[in-house]
Amino acid sequence: MSYTIGQIAALLGREFRGDGTRTLRKVAKSETADETALIFMQGEESTRIELGVLRAACVIARKGLAPDGINVIFSEQPKLDFARAAAYLHPRPKSNGSRHPTAEIHSDSEIGENVELGPFTVVEAGARIGQETILHAGVVVGKGSGVGSECILHPGVILYPGAQIGNRVILHAGVVVGSDGFGYVSDGCRHFKFPQVGTVVVDDDVEVGCNTTIDRGSLGTTHIGEGTKIDNLVQIAHNVEIGKHVVIAAQTGISGSTIIEDYAVIGGQVGFGDHARVQKGAVIGSKAGVLPGKIVRSGEIYWGVPVRPLREYKRLNALFGRLPEMKAEIEALKREVAELQATRQKGN
Amino acid sequence: MSYTIGQIAALLGREFRGDGTRTLRKVAKSETADETALIFMQGEESTRIELGVLRAACVIARKGLAPDGINVIFSEQPKLDFARAAAYLHPRPKSNGSRHPTAEIHSDSEIGENVELGPFTVVEAGARIGQETILHAGVVVGKGSGVGSECILHPGVILYPGAQIGNRVILHAGVVVGSDGFGYVSDGCRHFKFPQVGTVVVDDDVEVGCNTTIDRGSLGTTHIGEGTKIDNLVQIAHNVEIGKHVVIAAQTGISGSTIIEDYAVIGGQVGFGDHARVQKGAVIGSKAGVLPGKIVRSGEIYWGVPVRPLREYKRLNALFGRLPEMKAEIEALKREVAELQATRQKGN
């Protein structure tokens, strides 16, 4: 898509300086920008940019920090407005409305208007696909599943029967939604499958990374709230409830019935025991471990295994690194005390 | 499936109280149960249930703990019997025996009686599929592989050539069995692939979660024993031997040639170095790390990186949290000893 600088500035609701008629065709980083590119400056990197060749068509920058000799859109949140501008210059792909002849669509399914169905897609009985949605090659939509409108399901996405997906959801390649949760009851001899007959609901504007797996509820519902973003290779177990606008980085695993409230931010490779709860807006650092049943409070950053408030974690970790000195100090004290004891004995 | 309360009680070999002719159609949790639902009570939650609306048709409960005013099946293991009942009310899907016209079945393969082949399934030369097995959409069964009877391979499962799968095995979406192990020999300049020409055998009644990967042996065999249950996104390397009725939670990784004996229970995100051994029935907590060659003994719970018996881990972890106090105590001792030394000096 192309826009003029003036158009983008207007769409962002920002002022600009320079040639508003200049055409923008793409976003870029300064090092590789060409004469149709929009770049941005957070502030700190101004020196680097000013020294570089200012080939870009336009920069989004804070008012005081914009370099000379280049068109500028002024913003107090340059990175945010750059992302917003990118949504105009590189809009999300639109459905072309075509149904590939190899698509296997069950007669008892509802396909909305202008849905794009790639080669070897499968839509099973009772499934519904909302308008303008794209199913890429090899996507399987199981019996009775629902996909909203304007969704993009990348190649190889698999929805188990009954999975419910909202609008404008993006599921990346290899995502599985609605698989059986991992629950068994042992009689001491073998494992009986605990029923995994619940449902899974993914709300509007969620994006899920490649090969991530989201299990259905066992008896209840696994729920991913609106606007939540999940990275690659994440595991979300049965009955997990994730709030709105949560961010979860790659390879994190969330055990059964754990609750992550709105606006929480979860790093990569974090592990959650079952029935834990992360309160609204809490931040959990990468590789942290949250014990079963643990409540992680709002308004703090947490780190470590098991998780502790970041300040405490840092302090403990620094002391961990000082264990050799502590040990040496104890040894020195033991010598000194022994000497004092010996002196005293002599003194007596 | 529907059964009367009396029929389910008889199938479970348990006594019941109330209206044995009442129809059960599903299992549920008490909060969402309707008048055809079977629920269960472990015991602790009795208060909650008694206060709730007892809409369910029947509850499985311990004799002394069953609430009044509802039909009851008595059991000393309510959760186990609930799971057993669920297997009647929600039986595992049965093959419908249909072969989708798009299924690509090599003429030199053996397909058993009443096998269900979904759209875009591929069965390569020399492969054998046992009777009543279901291959869902897009499953690929490689050359010379074998799948037993009554198996369910969910969409997108891939068996590399030669993989051998037992009876009643469930492989969830995206599982890969029989891929090359990760072995290279360096000449100091580049990596030569160590041969990955072994086999992989998955025994009867195994269930494997979505996107889990199980490599073939390098020169020998990777083996998953009967009744073992593996969660999503688990990595099982070449030559690993897993015993019977083992449970392995999500995102755990098991390095080459490690042995996990029968009835072991492994948490999520655990990592095993190569050539480790977990003895029969040992329990390893989530996020633990087992060093290469380590033997984890029977009859204990292990935790931490590297793994330690849980009691020891807990004690060390508590002391870790007390490092600031320990440091303060050392500082205080240093002051006091210095003072004692000063006094002594003066005394002399």
Place this chain on the structure above:
Amino acid sequence: MSYTIGQIAALLGREFRGDGTRTLRKVAKSETADETALIFMQGEESTRIELGVLRAACVIARKGLAPDGINVIFSEQPKLDFARAAAYLHPRPKSNGSRHPTAEIHSDSEIGENVELGPFTVVEAGARIGQETILHAGVVVGKGSGVGSECILHPGVILYPGAQIGNRVILHAGVVVGSDGFGYVSDGCRHFKFPQVGTVVVDDDVEVGCNTTIDRGSLGTTHIGEGTKIDNLVQIAHNVEIGKHVVIAAQTGISGSTIIEDYAVIGGQVGFGDHARVQKGAVIGSKAGVLPGKIVRSGEIYWGVPVRPLREYKRLNALFGRLPEMKAEIEALKREVAELQATRQKGN
């Protein structure tokens, strides 16, 4: 493939002892070797082999350590030469040049000579596939992607539009290359997608394990260098640069813009924060955690969370295990010092 012992010895450039005309058909381990098998001995296991039945046709062994009564190819690096020999006896599968009738090849794509296209493969507009490459069942090559010559893409591999793959690359089942990176900018209310419009380049002779995910650059390029080997279920984020001949074990996650230089060796389940750098040849142990921005220096082995040089890690870990003793020593010192203070007081 079959070769005589003499031929293999010549191909390896090594001397042999015994019957050079004897036929070799496979590599094996000594326990399961038959009369056409080539085995190897690193040295330490010589006793075991000598006691076993020497059925193998030939052993690769160090000069002084070769057992009697068996044909021997002498090598100072038996495992390396065994791997090299295996490449002759078990050569990488060759394309049979067939195009399955169900393959969906866009008319505006370039398919090289003798490419093998399995059932339900998809090659989109503008994609190029080099000669002798094999696409197994269900592989999807997105718009404008390029795959070099003699590659093997196992079933279910997905290349997003624009991904560039070199020559002789092996991508195992379920690998995704070129997916959107995980980047968002929040306005405090919801998350705006940071543009993920960069590219991804995988160089020659790379091998990538099952279900591993490699994201495209956000504005720049994600790059995997020549000869690098990546295990199963690894996550490689946007803008990551991995050098040549790097080895990365299973379930490791590498955050955005991190650089791993040539010949680094990374264990399993390692986590890297963003913008970290691993210098040439550094070795990082399994489960380690590398903080954002951290530089991991050459010539050392690192371990732990956060990573420390192995010697330091071992020392700290040993002291961690001694915390109860340290605490007891502090308690004893406190008693002794109190006693000394009491004595002094009395003395005064």
